[in-house]
Amino acid sequence: MKEKITDFFSSRLGIIITGAVIGILGPTLQKFGNPKNMGVCVACFERDIAGALGLHRAAVVQYIRPEIIGFVLGSLIAALLFNEFKARGGSAPVVRFILGFFAMTGALVFLGCPWRAWFRFAGGDMNGLVGLIGLAIGILIGIAFLKNGYNLGRSHSCKKAAGWAFPGIMIALLCLAILQPRFGADGTGPIFNSESGPGSMHAPLIISLCAGLIIGFICQRTRFCTVGAIRDVAMFKDTHLISGVLALGVFAFLTNLVYGQFKFGYDNMPIAHSNLVWNLLGMILSGLAYTLAGGCAGRQLFLGGEGDMDAGIFVLGMITGAAFSHNFGLAGAANSVLEDGTIKVWQPNTQTMIAVCLGLVVCVIIGLTNRDKVD
């Protein structure tokens, strides 16, 4: 029975159904309260968690997102049920932390991870398409390093208990989300919840958690990965993963139509800016960092759930990167509408430009210096 289920999830139909389920659940979560064109955005939601823990002070993006917890625990459950839970780590963990850090830096300039780029595109935001082009460019740069011998070395088996550390962090976050302890100064914190802005928009906890668990479970079984999808087509002409990702886009589009959530546009879209150059550069940085780390933001969560501590470190790097992005004022912001109704396109400040360029330089150095000789 287990073998039949495994074969099904490994099949083309299995990955397409996985993409379709994510594509339907994303806009449905928006219907239940999640921010517009966000569905499930791994980068945005990890940023919200960083804020909820008080790691940054952007009051509009603070909330412990149960979807992220569900992704990891859903994957954990699938891995345990199918005997694939395996504690492992030690493949250049600090380098992976840095890659996660800069993946988030780029993501927050664009305002989304690859998943949200698809959800934005499927909701009619053409900046989503710009982001996907940037993502593809970043992945192609990463492939050039892979073809020249880049890798971060082998991971090694660890004690089983160590593999529980990352899922354990998620269980702790779930406890904090439910208990909402209040013993900070002036009766606020240590857990913060946005009263306005995207952080205040969310589906009920139980619905978010269940959606996350479902997605985590099926993505662990199918190895769904938005970065692997483009990488495999470009490197191996393998269309397996991309068929699932395209299904995500198509079903998100159809679900948005059903809910009346589709709105075509470019410069006045929800939680989005239309600065073409910086949307592109942000996602090029992200795409490169994900490729050097071996998978997209979501995939790192699923790997973390099945005991991969290197993926867990990447996620912790992303959460830290989110805190830095807001504390240093690096993150993008939506376009603003002036009094006369004209739209003012978001412009990056100096430190944002420096951070993105620094991230690209660091990724290139990582790509060049972690290499085996190529025959």
Added chain:
Amino acid sequence: MAQTAKEIDARGLSCPQPVFLTLKAIDEGKFPIRVTVDNATAKANIRRMAQGKKLNVAIEDKDEDIILTISK
């Protein structure tokens, strides 16, 4: 019994290294190729790639590892 011509140890390597190394060996054309991996993802990816090239893939579990033997 055919002599194993090429051994690949892809244990502990991140995506897409296991598939990438196997593909390079396939392009060299020395069969059979024995690839050792330590996770189900690498196993599934290598099997799909090799079968897509109409090659035969035999899979055996050995302790914590999985060995894929790819032949024409």
